[in-house]
Amino acid sequence: ILNVEQSPQSLHVQEGDSTNFTCSFPSSNFYALHWYRWETAKSPEALFVMTLNGDEKKKGRISATLNTKEGYSYLYIKGSQPEDSATYLCAFERGNTGNQFYFGTGTSLTVIP
């Protein structure tokens, strides 16, 4: 069984607060780590793909870091806005599995105006 865990499961923050959450994955046979943003009643939307230890990616107020040696990635949101409310999914792509992703259970973020 391959475990990809995300924490916290849910999070409520005030508008303007910065926040972060974690994705933990196996440190062996790593190929890539993907982050998705999933709004209610929509389909998951790709945010980042990270492949190298120490990678940092940024898109607007959202950024992510990667540590493949210890098996974790952080997603940061700076100055949260109500439109950031969504579930943030990470997916671990293991080497030699031909694109098969192992999804975490997601972190549900609610930004309170």
Next chain:
Amino acid sequence: DTAVSQTPKYLVTQMGNDKSIKCEQNLGHDTMYWYKQDSKKFLKIMFSYNNKELIINETVPNRFSPKSPDKAHLNLHINSLELGDSAVYFCASSPGPGQRFYGYTFGSGTRLTVV
């Protein structure tokens, strides 16, 4: 133009019926997937096809049968529907094993309710 389209969006049916969900992608991708979102919102892989060939077949009841007439389509047929089959089913596609790091493009999901 929707990149990955699933039909229908909602499906309500009685126990014991047979139903199909269709998925089509216009991205030229080689690989397509079916995922089931369970009650805890967890996405679990069911099947994956690469260029019409089955490459991932997770432990799902054999009442579920995928069919890929060509690489742009991956349909999911479910026989003898049970209450526990109620879930949201997502189709996804990716460029293929030779072109990684691109991630998946998901369809908008099909909410299946078995009554």
